[in-house]
């Protein structure tokens with residue numbers, strides 16, 4: 006654990022803030038209902054296909070006074086896909102650059118959001134109608150301190166109520182309600198949807214909107230399954246109201262990762278009415294929807310600052326008024342101003358308020374144009390080195406992305422060290438801290 010002091014010092018100096026948001030503690034003791042919206046990307050929000058709204062229910066929450074919608078929220082997942090998104094939100098650490106940390110480090114010690122909430126008396130459960138060992142969840146959930154996992158065997162699935170990967174989202178939520186009602190409050194529950202998963206299969210009867218028409222059947226199929234998920238979520242909101250669980254809960258909904266890969270850029274450029282999908286556009290397509298819905302709260306709005314999955318743990322803990330002062334987190338509360346100022350992606354690319362850095366090019370975030378400098382970032386080495394471009398005038402200005410790029414690389418390295426060294430073994434656990442605080 007001799008790398009721990011360096012990591013702690015970095016987090017103290019570069020990440021953490023003393024600022025408390027104006028809504029810190031607003032959801033104190035409320036239940037948390039977290040819904041993972043499979044493969045949902047932000048480009049469908051408030052958008053249409055064939056002249057039809059794609060996500061009418063989610064759209065109705067954008068601008069709703071009880072809802073904060075983060076329109077510049079990025080997924081930060083890599084090969085571990087859904088499981089990487091779970092890792093990010095539970096730990097505010099980065100997933101690994103190769104493989105899935107759920108598999109490679111499923112037996113590590115972690116100080117998860119679940120554990121912090123557990124110390125406050127929260128009961129936790131994850132609901133997902135898939136095989137429990139998929140992504141090594143059964144093992145990892147134990148390490149994350151999740152009390153109960155309602156997997157495949159908790160659900161009745163048959164040919165009629167299943168499609169693609171398994172149980173459809175509507176029956177999934179229908180069948181989950183009874184379990185949720187049986188949980189002692191306050192609870193932290195997480196629902197992982199499945200129908201909007203590649204290859205986006207859906208029957209005619211379940212399709213409320215038509216497919217798109219392009220050379221990509223993947224993109225074409227995507228829209229009806231997105232709409233199906235939107236309807237399933239709306240239905241779930243109604244079920245929560247009927248069950249009397251709605252008012253006492255905060256409902257968080259987040260896209261886990263992209264659904265449409267860059268293999269479909271041609272079709273995507275057709276759909277978005279663009280000549281081509283540039284590397285800058287590709288990064289902007291990594292935005293996923295993030296909603297925080299607080300029934301009874303007035304003050305919700307569309308939030309435009311740059312945020313990402315690494316911020317979810319500090320944000321939810323703050324909303325519930327839970328202090329995690331000694332925790333090692335690489336994200337910030339999304340409701341404070343004094344944030345570290347960028348979202349790092351696993352490959353070293355990043356998005357800051359001013360710039361988007363990808364493929365060795367520094368783009369102005371607002372215009373999407375490359376920032377003109379005399380030095381360009383050199384992508385060939387994959388690190389922060391710069392190569393001098395020919396400069397007629399003799400003046401050299403460094404790309405404004407370079408210092409941030411170095412910081413992102415450093416941060417990824419420190420997060421990796423924590424995981425590879427299983428260093429949370431040497432950090433006071435959430436429980437130990439609260440005991441110390443009570444003395």
Ligand code: GP9
Pocket residue numbers: 085086087088135139197199202
């Ligand atoms: C599988 C589901 C989908 O259980 O979470 O996984 P993905 O392929 O999106 O990672």
Ligand code: MN
Pocket residue numbers: 043044086087261262
């Ligand atoms: Mn997924």
